[in-house]
Amino acid sequence: MIESLNNDWAAISLTLKLAFLTVIVLLIIGLPLAWWLAKYKGVLKPFIEALIALPLVLPPTVLGFYLLTAFSPQSWLGQLWISLIGEQFVFSFTGILVGSIVYSLPFVVQPMVAAFTQIAGHAQLSASTLGIGRIKTFVFIVLPMTKASLLSAATLGFAHTLGEFGLILMIGGNIPSETQVVSIALFNHVESLQYQSAHALSLTLLLVSMVSLTLLYKFNRSGLPLGIGAGK
Amino acid sequence: MKFELSYLIQRNSKPDIRFQMKQSYALNDGILGVFGQSGTGKTSFLKALAGLIPNASYSISLDNHHYQNIAAAKNPCVYVGADTVLFDHINVLANLTLVIKHSESASKRRLNLNEVVSLCAIDHLLEQPVVALSSGEKQRVVFARALLSGKQLILLDEAFSALDWSARLYFIELIKTLKTNHNISFILVSHSLKELALACKHIWVLQEGKFVLQADVNIALDTVILGIANVELDPQLKIEKNKKYNAQNTHFQTVDYQQNLTMAEYSETLFSVLSMSYIKRDELDEQLEIWQLASFEEAPAQQIIKRCAMSDKLTSGNEAMLRNVSSIVIEADKISLTYEKNTQSSMLNCLDVTVIGIDEISTKSPGFPSGIVIKLSANGQIIRSFISKRSFVHMQINMDDNLFAIFKAL
Numbered sequence: 187m188i189e190s191l192n193n194d195w196a197a198i199s200l201t202l203k204l205a206f207l208t209v210i211v212l213l214i215i216g217l218p219l220a221w222w223l224a225k226y227k228g229v230l231k232p233f234i235e236a237l238i239a240l241p242l243v244l245p246p247t248v249l250g251f252y253l254l255t256a257f258s259p260q261s262w263l264g265q266l267w268i269s270l271i272g273e274q275f276v277f278s279f280t281g282i283l284v285g286s287i288v289y290s291l292p293f294v295v296q297p298m299v300a301a302f303t304q305i306a307g308h309a310q311l312s313a314s315t316l317g318i319g320r321i322k323t324f325v326f327i328v329l330p331m332t333k334a335s336l337l338s339a340a341t342l343g344f345a346h347t348l349g350e351f352g353l354i355l356m357i358g359g360n361i362p363s364e365t366q367v368v369s370i371a372l373f374n375h376v377e378s379l380q381y382q383s384a385h386a387l388s389l390t391l392l393l394v395s396m397v398s399l400t401l402l403y404k405f406n407r408s409g410l411p412l413g414i415g416a417g418k
Numbered sequence: 419m420k421f422e423l424s425y426l427i428q429r430n431s432k433p434d435i436r437f438q439m440k441q442s443y444a445l446n447d448g449i450l451g452v453f454g455q456s457g458t459g460k461t462s463f464l465k466a467l468a469g470l471i472p473n474a475s476y477s478i479s480l481d482n483h484h485y486q487n488i489a490a491a492k493n494p495c496v497y498v499g500a501d502t503v504l505f506d507h508i509n510v511l512a513n514l515t516l517v518i519k520h521s522e523s524a525s526k527r528r529l530n531l532n533e534v535v536s537l538c539a540i541d542h543l544l545e546q547p548v549v550a551l552s553s554g555e556k557q558r559v560v561f562a563r564a565l566l567s568g569k570q571l572i573l574l575d576e577a578f579s580a581l582d583w584s585a586r587l588y589f590i591e592l593i594k595t596l597k598t599n600h601n602i603s604f605i606l607v608s609h610s611l612k613e614l615a616l617a618c619k620h621i622w623v624l625q626e627g628k629f630v631l632q633a634d635v636n637i638a639l640d641t642v643i644l645g646i647a648n649v650e651l652d653p654q655l656k657i658e659k660n661k662k663y664n665a666q667n668t669h670f671q672t673v674d675y676q677q678n679l680t681m682a683e684y685s686e687t688l689f690s691v692l693s694m695s696y697i698k699r700d701e702l703d704e705q706l707e708i709w710q711l712a713s714f715e716e717a718p719a720q721q722i723i724k725r726c727a728m729s730d731k732l733t734s735g736n737e738a739m740l741r742n743v744s745s746i747v748i749e750a751d752k753i754s755l756t757y758e759k760n761t762q763s764s765m766l767n768c769l770d771v772t773v774i775g776i777d778e779i780s781t782k783s784p785g786f787p788s789g790i791v792i793k794l795s796a797n798g799q800i801i802r803s804f805i806s807k808r809s810f811v812h813m814q815i816n817m818d819d820n821l822f823a824i825f826k827a828l
Contacts, residue, residue: 227472308503314490315468315497316567317521326520331507 191386196363197371198390204279204367205347208286209340212294215287216339220298221324224307242292250356253285275357282358282365286347294343301335302328334405341402345395419445419571419603423466425474427459427627435459435627437466437474445480445571445603448619449593451635452607453642459627460607461499464573467605468497480571491522496569500576502560504548510559511544517566527568528600537592538562553580561589565602575607590617591744615639615691616745635691636800640793643688688750688791690802694722695744706827709744711769714798723766724828746828750804753825755792757813765824771796773819778807794823 191198223234241249257264257275267275275281306328313323329336351369358365360374368391375384420442427435437459443450454460466474469490477486480494490497504513514531518524535541538558543551551559557580564572574593578586594617596602608614614621614635621638623631631641693712700706700723711720724746759768775793790810794801801823815821 309505311470311490312503312505315470315493315495316517316563317491317496317523317569318517319491319520319522320489322520326516327505331505 191383191390194368194371194383194387197366197368197387200279200363200366201348201368204283204286205344207283208290208347209294209344211283211287212290212343213336213340216291216294216298217336220295220302221328223295224299224302238295239292241289246289246350246352247356249289250285250353253281253288253353253357257281277357277359277361277365279358279364282354282367285353285357286350289350289353290343290346293346294339297335297339297342298332301332301339305335306331337405338402341398345398348391348395419443420479421467421477423463423474423476425462425466425471425476427462432457435462437463437627439627439629441629441632443620449597449604449606449617451614451618451621452605452624453609453611453614453621453638454607454624456609458624460609460624461575463624464497464499464575464605464607467493468495468573469493470497494569495571495573496564496567497573498560498564498575498577500557500579502577504551504556504559504563506548509545509547510540510551513548513559514544514563514566517563521567523568524566525568526570527566528602529565529596531566534562534565537596538565554582554585557581558589565596570601571603571605573605573607576609578613579608586613587616593617594745611639611642612689612747615689616747639690688802688804689747690750690800691745691747692722692796692799692801693745694724697721699726706766711797711799717770717797720769720797722769722828748801748825748828750791750802751787753801753803753823755794755803755805755809755813755815755821755823757819757821759822760824763824764826766827767823767825769796769801769823771801771821771823773815773817773821774800776810776815776817794821796823 223231223238226234254276255261257267259265259268259274259276264275271280273280275284309327309331310323313327314320318327349369350367351373354365354367355370358367360366360370366374368387372384372387372391375381375387422440423437424439425437427437429435435458452460452463462471465471466476467478469476469488475487477484478494479485483494485492485494504510505516508516514534518527518531529537535544538561540555540558540562543555543559548556548559557578561574561577572593578589581589590613593602593604593606597604604617606614606617611621618635621631621633621635621642622629623638623642631638633641694709695712697708697710700708705726707724707726709722709724711722713719754765771794773792774795775791777791777793779788779791787804789804789806792803792805792810792815794803803823
C-alpha cells in the first residue's frame, strides 16, 4: 500500500502545495474583502454577497468552463495573462491556483464576514468611541478576537481545496506534476482498474481531511468567544 | 459646549423621530442630565453626539475646538451605554491597558491606571476574564475604561443601571467629584429622575427628538413630577402662590405646571434632594453619623442625622472623598411638619424651614396619591413635604410660615 503511494507522491505534494497557496492567497485578499464587506451597507451588498457565494451552488464544471473560456489564449484576458505571467492560463499550475481561489472563496470569506460583524461588531463601536483608530482596532482587537473563526475559515478553505475535482479537470486537465492533483490521480487509478492505489490515495485523503477537521473543532471549541467551550 | 444635530430615526411601528437641534450648554455649570421616557431618542441623542450614528450630521464645539462630522475615534465625547461591551478576548486589566496604549486621546487622561482602578473599586477584578464578570461589574469596568480614554466629555447612557442603588449612589458621587477635581465633564441620561436629581445641576427633558424643558434641577423636578400628576391648582391656593417667594436665588422661580409634558406611564414619587457634608460619627450611637446641611444662605448651620453608609468594597478606601459633599434623596411623604418643636420624639431630625410654595395635587393618574405638596426652604435648599389636605386645613399653613420639618434618620 505504501509502495503504491510512492507513485502518487507527486500528486500528493502538488495537492498540498495547491491547498496551502490557495489558503495563503485567500487570507491575503479575504481579510480586507471581508472587513470591507462587513462594514459596507450600500445597495450593491446583496449582489456582492451573491457573487462571493456563487461557487457554493454552481457546479464546479460551470465555473471551470467560464474560466477556461475567459482565459483561453485566444481571448484578450488570456493574452494579458500570458504577457504578465509568461505562461498560458489553461493547463498550468497558476491556472488551477486561480481556479481554486475562486472556488474556495466563499468558504473563507463568509466565516470572516460573520466573525467581523457578529463577534467583533460591538467591540468595534466601543473601540472607536474610546479613541482607537480603525487600523489599530483591526490589528489589536478584531483580529485577536476573531482568531478562532479565522483559523476555522482557513482550515475549511484548505480542506475544501483538497477535494477539488471538476474545476481542476476543466482548467488544468491531467498533467502529472503540473495539474494532476490527488482527486484526479484517484480517478485515473479507478479508470485503469488499479484499485490498490485508489484505496491508498482515498484513505490518505480521508485521513488528512478527518484530522484537520478534528483539530479545527478541538481548537475552535476552546477558542469560542463566549467561553461556551468546555475545558480549556 | 455647543452642538448641532440633525438626523432622522426611522421606526417601523411608530412615527419617525426627526432630530433637528441646536443647543448650547455651559459644561462648567455642572453635570447635565437628560430625562425622557424610553423611545424618546435619549440613546440616539448621545450616540449622535459621540459620532456613532453614521448618517447623522452633527457638529460640536468644545473648549474652542470645533468638530464636524468626524469619526468617532476623534470625537471629543466617549459614549458609555448600559450594554457597552468589553473586549471579551482579554481580561479586565488588559482591557484597561489596551485603551491606554492604543487610544489616540489616552495621553490626555487625567487619572492614571491605579487611581481609576481604586476609584471604580475594581482591583479585585483585574485578573478576571471578562466573561466571568456580573453585569454590574462589567459596567464598572466599562466606566473605568472610559475614564482612561482621556476624552473630556463622557456620555453616560444608563451606564450604572445594573448596579444596586447604594453602588449607584457611589458612582453618582464619584462623577461629581471627578467633575470638580479633575474637570471631566459628563452628560447623564437616565429614566430615573432620582438619579438625575442627585447628580445633575440642570435637567433637559427630551421628547420625540426635541428638548421640551431645559431647567435647573429643582424646577425640572416640579415641572416633571407635578406636571405628570396633572396638578390642578385650587383657586384659593393660586392666590397664595402668586405671592411669589421673593428671593434672589434662582432656585425659587414659580413654575408653570401646565407645560405640556405628556409622560404617560411615568411613575415616580415626589422627592427632594439635600446636599450635605459629613461632620462626625455620632458618639451616642455608632450606627449614626452627624452631617451638616450645606447652606445657600446666611442662617445658622443645621445638622442632619444619617445612618452609616454600609462600608462595602466600594466605599472602603474612598470614604474621605465621598464624605466631602454628598447628596441624598428624601421622599416627600417621609417628612412631617409641625409648628412646635418637640424634643421628646423618636424622629431624630428636625429642620428649621420656611414655606415657599403650596401646591395641591388632585391627581387623575393611578398610583399617585392626592394631597398637598408644601415646598420648604431649609438654609436655601428645597425640601418637599407631602401632607394630606386634612392636615393642611387643620394646621392652616401659609406662605412664609416658619415650621419644623421632622423626619427619621436618613
